[in-house]
Amino acid sequence: MKVEFYEKVFIALSLVMLAAFAVFLFISVQQHGITLVGPTQRVDPATMLSEPPFDDPGVVETSDGQYLATMIARMWFFTPEVITVPVGSTVTFQVASPDVIHGVKILDTDVNVMVIPGQVSTSKHTFDEVGEYLIVCHEYCGTGHQGMSGKVVVIGADEVDDGAGEGADEGSPDALLPGGEEIAVPEAWRSTEGGRS
Amino acid sequence: MADNDESDVTDVAHDADSHETEENPRGTLLLMLLFLILIVAMWGYMYAIMIGRG
Amino acid sequence: MPESVSAALLAPYLTKNDVRVLTWQIYLAVAAFAVGILAGLAQALDRVMPAASSLWTRFPLQENYYQGLTAHGVLLAFVFTFAFSNGMMTLVAAHSFKRRPNTIAITGSLTLIVVGSLLAAWQIVANQASVLFTMYPPLQATPIYYIGVTLVVVSTWFTALAVVLMYRGWRVEHPDEISPLQGFTVMATYVMWFIASLGVAAEVLLLLLPWSLGLVDKTDPQLARALFWFSGHPVVYFWLLPAYVSWYTMIPKQVGGKLFSDSLTRLVFLLFLVLSIPTGFHHQYTDPGISEALKTVHFVMTMGVFFPSLITAFSVMASLESGGRRAGGTGLLGWIWALPWGDPSVVAQLLAMLGFVLGGISGLINASYTVNLVVHNTSWVPGHFHLTVGTAVALSFMGIAYWLVPHLTGRELVSRRLGVLQGWLWFIGVLIFARGQISAGIESLPRRLNVSKLNYVLDNPAWHSGHVMTAVGGTIMFISGALFVALIAWTLWRGKESTIVKMPVVDEYVSGPEETPPLLDRWGVWIAIAIVLILIAYGPFFLTYAPNFVSGGQTPW
Numbered sequence: 001m002k003v004e005f006y007e008k009v010f011i012a013l014s015l016v017m018l019a020a021f022a023v024f025l026f027i028s029v030q031q032h033g034i035t036l037v038g039p040t041q042r043v044d045p046a047t048m049l050s051e052p053p054f055d056d057p058g059v060v061e062t063s064d065g066q067y068l069a070t071m072i073a074r075m076w077f078f079t080p081e082v083i084t085v086p087v088g089s090t091v092t093f094q095v096a097s098p099d100v101i102h103g104v105k106i107l108d109t110d111v112n113v114m115v116i117p118g119q120v121s122t123s124k125h126t127f128d129e130v131g132e133y134l135i136v137c138h139e140y141c142g143t144g145h146q147g148m149s150g151k152v153v154v155i156g157a158d159e160v161d162d163g164a165g166e167g168a169d170e171g172s173p174d175a176l177l178p179g180g181e182e183i184a185v186p187e188a189w190r191s192t193e194g195g196r197s
Numbered sequence: 198m199a200d201n202d203e204s205d206v207t208d209v210a211h212d213a214d215s216h217e218t219e220e221n222p223r224g225t226l227l228l229m230l231l232f233l234i235l236i237v238a239m240w241g242y243m244y245a246i247m248i249g250r251g
Numbered sequence: 252m253p254e255s256v257s258a259a260l261l262a263p264y265l266t267k268n269d270v271r272v273l274t275w276q277i278y279l280a281v282a283a284f285a286v287g288i289l290a291g292l293a294q295a296l297d298r299v300m301p302a303a304s305s306l307w308t309r310f311p312l313q314e315n316y317y318q319g320l321t322a323h324g325v326l327l328a329f330v331f332t333f334a335f336s337n338g339m340m341t342l343v344a345a346h347s348f349k350r351r352p353n354t355i356a357i358t359g360s361l362t363l364i365v366v367g368s369l370l371a372a373w374q375i376v377a378n379q380a381s382v383l384f385t386m387y388p389p390l391q392a393t394p395i396y397y398i399g400v401t402l403v404v405v406s407t408w409f410t411a412l413a414v415v416l417m418y419r420g421w422r423v424e425h426p427d428e429i430s431p432l433q434g435f436t437v438m439a440t441y442v443m444w445f446i447a448s449l450g451v452a453a454e455v456l457l458l459l460l461p462w463s464l465g466l467v468d469k470t471d472p473q474l475a476r477a478l479f480w481f482s483g484h485p486v487v488y489f490w491l492l493p494a495y496v497s498w499y500t501m502i503p504k505q506v507g508g509k510l511f512s513d514s515l516t517r518l519v520f521l522l523f524l525v526l527s528i529p530t531g532f533h534h535q536y537t538d539p540g541i542s543e544a545l546k547t548v549h550f551v552m553t554m555g556v557f558f559p560s561l562i563t564a565f566s567v568m569a570s571l572e573s574g575g576r577r578a579g580g581t582g583l584l585g586w587i588w589a590l591p592w593g594d595p596s597v598v599a600q601l602l603a604m605l606g607f608v609l610g611g612i613s614g615l616i617n618a619s620y621t622v623n624l625v626v627h628n629t630s631w632v633p634g635h636f637h638l639t640v641g642t643a644v645a646l647s648f649m650g651i652a653y654w655l656v657p658h659l660t661g662r663e664l665v666s667r668r669l670g671v672l673q674g675w676l677w678f679i680g681v682l683i684f685a686r687g688q689i690s691a692g693i694e695s696l697p698r699r700l701n702v703s704k705l706n707y708v709l710d711n712p713a714w715h716s717g718h719v720m721t722a723v724g725g726t727i728m729f730i731s732g733a734l735f736v737a738l739i740a741w742t743l744w745r746g747k748e749s750t751i752v753k754m755p756v757v758d759e760y761v762s763g764p765e766e767t768p769p770l771l772d773r774w775g776v777w778i779a780i781a782i783v784l785i786l787i788a789y790g791p792f793f794l795t796y797a798p799n800f801v802s803g804g805q806t807p808w
Contacts, residue, residue, distance in 0.1 A: 145700065147705075
C-alpha cells in the first residue's frame with residue numbers, strides 16, 4: 001500500500017503525540033497521585049440508611065490531619081450539606097445513594113465521581129487552601145437536580161475550634177436546600193423497592 | 198501545457214508542476230501541523246488545570 | 252407528491268417503491284430534526300429566561316425541562332441520525348453495487364423506525380419517559396418507551412441486512428474484483444454498528460424491559476450503564492461514518508479533486524470496525540464499579556480509535572487541496588478560496604469539518620483518563636458533542652440533503668444562496684454555543700441542568716457569560732435549522748420538477764483501487780479482530796462482575 005511521504009510524516013507525528021499524552025497521564029497518576037475511582041464496597045440502597053457507615057453521615061478525624069467524610073447523595077440534597085475541616089486536611093469522601101444515580105463534583109478539586117446505587121464511591125483530596133469549595137450534583141436525578149449542592153468549608157489553623165471536623169446537617173431528612181428553604185420530597189420518590197405501580 | 202508564458206494570472210511554476218502539486222499536499226501538511234499544535238496546546242491547558250486542582 | 256422524474260428513479264436497479272421507501276426515511280429524519288431543534292430552543296432560552304416566565308406555558312414539551320431535554324436528545328441523536336443514515340447509506344450502497352435493495356429489508360427498516368419513533372415520542376410527550384437519551388436506571392420509563400427505542404435500533408439492523416445482501420449479491424457476480432469503495436464503506440459502517448448495538452439491545456431486552464414490566468423488582472444500575480456504553484461509544488461512529496463516506500467519496504467529486512488513497516480509505520473504515528467498540532469505559536471513568544485497570548485498557552484503545560480520524564483529517568484535506576489547486580488556487584493556502592463556496596452542499600460540509608476540528612480535540616480531552624476529572628458531566632460535554640454529532644454529523648447531513656433530496660425527488664433546491672447562508676449560520680451559532688458551554692464547563696457548571704431554576708452559584712461571572720453565549724448560539728442554531736427545514740419543505744413543494752441531480756462519486760485517485768491489497772477488501776479477518784479486542788476490553792469485566800440487582804424504579808418528574 002503506497003502511503004505518500006507527507007502522510008507518513010503526519011502519521012509519525014500523530015503517534016508520537018498520542019504516546020506523549022499517555023506518558024504525561026502516567027506521570028499524573030504516579031507523581032501527583034491523581035487517580036480514578038474504582039470498586040471499594042457495596043451497599044444495599046434499601047437498608048443503607050440504617051446500617052453503618054451511612055446510618056451516621058458526617059466527618060470524623062481518623063488520624064492526624066486525615067478525615068473521613070461519609071456522605072449520602074439523594075434526591076435532592078447531600079447529607080451532610082456542609083463539611084468543615086482545617087486547612088491542610090486530607091479528606092476521604094465515601095458517598096452512596098439510596099435512590100437514583102447522582103454525581104459529585106467538588107469545585108477547585110479533582111474530585112469527580114458518579115454515585116451509583118449499590119456502590120460506594122470513594123475519593124480523596126488534600127485541602128491546601130482556606131475557602132469554600134462548592135459540591136455539586138452533576139448527574140440528572142429528577143426535577144430537583146438543579147437544586148442539589150453542598151460545600152466543604154476549609155478553615156484556617158487559627159479558626160480551629162470545636163466546629164472543626166464536623167459535618168453540619170442543616171435539615172431533617174425531609175430536607176432543606178442550602179438556602180434554608182424546605183423542599184418536600186414525595187415519599188414515593190424515596191422508596192427503593194418495587195417497580196412501577 | 199505549452200502556453201506558460203502567456204498566463205499572466207496563474208503562477209508559471211504552478212502550471213509546470215500542477216500534476217506534482219496535486220499529489221504533494223503541502224498546504225494540507227501545514228494545516229495538519231497547525232492542527233497537531235492546537236491539539237497539544239488545548240490538551241496541555243486542560244492537563245495543567247487537572248494537575249493544579251489535584 | 253406529484254410525479255417528478257429524478258436521477259434515482261432513472262437507475263435501472265431501483266423501482267419507484269424502493270426510491271419512495273428510502274425517501275421517506277429522509278422525510279422522517281427531517282421531521283424529527285424539526286421537532287428536536289424546537290425542543291432544543293427551549294433549553295437555550297432556559298439560560299436567559301426566568302423560571303417564572305410565561306414562555307414556558309406556550310412551549311410544547313416543557314412540562315418540565317428534562318422532558319424537553321429527553322425529546323431533544325432522542326429525536327436528534329436517535330431518530331434524525333438513524334433515519335438519515337438508513338435512507339442515505341442504503342441508496343449509496345445500491346448505486347455503488349448497482350443492485351436493488353431487498354424490499355422486505357428496506358420496508359421493514361422504515362416501518363420499524365416510524366413505529367418506534369412514534370411510540371417513544373408518545374411516551375415522552377406524556378411525560379412518562381423523562382429519562383434523557385441515556386435512560387440510566389433507576390430512572391424508569393414505561394415498557395412502551397423501551398420498546399419504541401428498541402424498534403428504532405432494530406430498524407438499523409434491517410438496513411444492515413439490506414446492505415449485506417447487496418454486497419453478497421455483488422460478490423457472487425464479481426468474485427475476484429475489489430469491491431466498489433462506496434459500497435465497502437457502507438458495509439463497514441453497518442457491520443460495526445450491528446456488533447456495537449448488541450450492548451444496548453441486551454440492556455433493554457434483559458434488564459430494562461423486564462424491570463419496567465414488573466417481571467423483576469430490582470435492576471443493576473452499574474451493569475446497565477456498562478451495557479449502554481458498550482454501544483454508546485460506537486454509536487458516535489455510527490453517526491459519523493456516513494459523514495465520512497461523503498467526505499471521502501463524494502466531496503472530492505464536488506470540489507473537482509481526487510481521492511487521496513483507496514487503500515487508506517478502506518483501512519480507516521476497517522480500523523473503525525475493530526476499534527470503535529472496545530472503548531466504552533472512557534464514558535465511565537468516574538464509575539465506582541469499574542476497576543482502574545480496565546479503565547486504563549479502554550484509555551489505550553481510545554487513543555487507538557482517535558488515529559483513523561487523524562488520518563481522515565489529512566486525507567480529506569488533501570482531496571480538497573487537489574480540487575482547489577485544479578480550480579486555480581495558488582501558493583500554500585490559496586486552494587482554500589478556490590473551493591466551491593457557492594455550493595450549499597459543499598459549504599455545509601467544509602464548515603462541518605472545521606467544527607469537527609474543535610469537537611475532536613475536546614473529545615480527545617474527555618477521553619484522556621484523569622483529565623476527564625476536569626470535564627466529566629460538566630457543560631463542557633454538550634459543548635463537545637454539539638461540535639461533533641451536532642455539527643460534523645448534523646451539518647454534513649444537511650449538506651448531503653441539499654443534493655440527496657433533489658436526487659431522490661427530482662425537485663431542484665429552491666435557493667442555493669439560502670442554503671449557503673444556512674450553513675454559515677449553523678457554524679457561527681455552534682461556535683458561540685460551544686464557547687459558552689466549554690468555558691462554563693471548565694468552571695464546573697454541571698450539564699443536564701434546568702438553569703433558570705438553579706439555586707446555587709448565582710453570582711459566578713464565568714457561568715453567567717456561559718449561559719448567555721449558550722443561549723445566543725443555541726438560538727442562532729435553531730434559526731439555521733429552521734431555515735434548513737424550510738428550504739427542504741419549500742423544495743418539495745415548489746422546486747422545479749424533473750431536475751436530474753446525480754449522486755456525487757469520486758472517480759479520480761492519487762492511489763487507486765488497483766493498488767489496494769486484497770486484505771483490505773475482506774471481512775472475516777477484521778470481524779475476528781474486532782471480536783478479539785472486544786473480548787480483551789470487556790471480557791474481564793463481564794466475566795468477573797457480580798450482579799448487584801438492588802434498585803427499584805424511580806420516576807422523579
